[in-house]
Amino acid sequence: MNGITLETPISEQDVRELKVGDMVFIDGRKVHVVPMMVSAMPLLESIERGEPIFDLAGSVIYHCPCGFRKVNGDWELRWVGATTSAMTEPVTPRLIELGARVIMGKGGMGKDTLDAMKRYGAVYLSTVGATSAVLARGVTRVVKMVDPSTWLSELEVKEFGPAIVAMDTHGHNLFEENWVSARQKAAELMEDP
Numbered sequence: 001m002n003g004i005t006l007e008t009p010i011s012e013q014d015v016r017e018l019k020v021g022d023m024v025f026i027d028g029r030k031v032h033v034v035p036m037m038v039s040a041m042p043l044l045e046s047i048e049r050g051e052p053i054f055d056l057a058g059s060v061i062y063h064c065p066c067g068f069r070k071v072n073g074d075w076e077l078r079w080v081g082a083t084t085s086a087m088t089e090p091v092t093p094r095l096i097e098l099g100a101r102v103i104m105g106k107g108g109m110g111k112d113t114l115d116a117m118k119r120y121g122a123v124y125l126s127t128v129g130a131t132s133a134v135l136a137r138g139v140t141r142v143v144k145m146v147d148p149s150t151w152l153s154e155l156e157v158k159e160f161g162p163a164i165v166a167m168d169t170h171g172h173n174l175f176e177e178n179w180v181s182a183r184q185k186a187a188e189l190m191e192d193p
Helices: 012-016 037-048 092-097 111-120 129-137 174-190
Strands: 004-007 023-033 060-062 066-071 074-080 102-105 123-126 139-147 152-167
Touching: 037 092, 037 139, 037 152, 074 129, 074 139, 074 152, 092 102, 092 111, 111 123, 111 152, 129 139, 129 152, 152 174
Parallel strands: 004 023, 023 060, 060 102, 102 123
Antiparallel strands: 023 152, 066 074, 123 152, 139 152
16 A cells, blocks of 8 residues: 555654645554543653653554453553544643654544644544554554553554544644535535525
């Protein structure tokens, strides 16, 4: 499959070259599973205390639930799927400020996150919820399990994707642009002939 491959740690220059609509794959470590506020808050608090669970510089924050199991003492990923990213909107701009270069999930994020992406150099990659099996094939190992009850973990990936750039450093938001277009089309259809 054609697309752009980003290797972690991802540079600011790499993400500033991306634009809405680009298809992206991820290679490397530093893919942090942070699916909801209950997992995002401990991560942010650990960084603020000066005892970071993960180094966010050049990382991917992936909003997803996962299926893990322990095999011979090691954590193994069984499935991975995207979840609604907007749930972590209150903390995502700060995670971007602290070095995350890619936020990955489904459904997009708000204005504060888009502003942080423009300012600090990050993008939002959108996946489709039903691509769990395809995405799981790209996970080569669980590097670190912090809390299996909240899925807070770090993955190593190879050709992880595909995902589409849905929000970029130039201020473009595919979700908002499509919503505006859909409203205009609906208004046209509702007009009397």
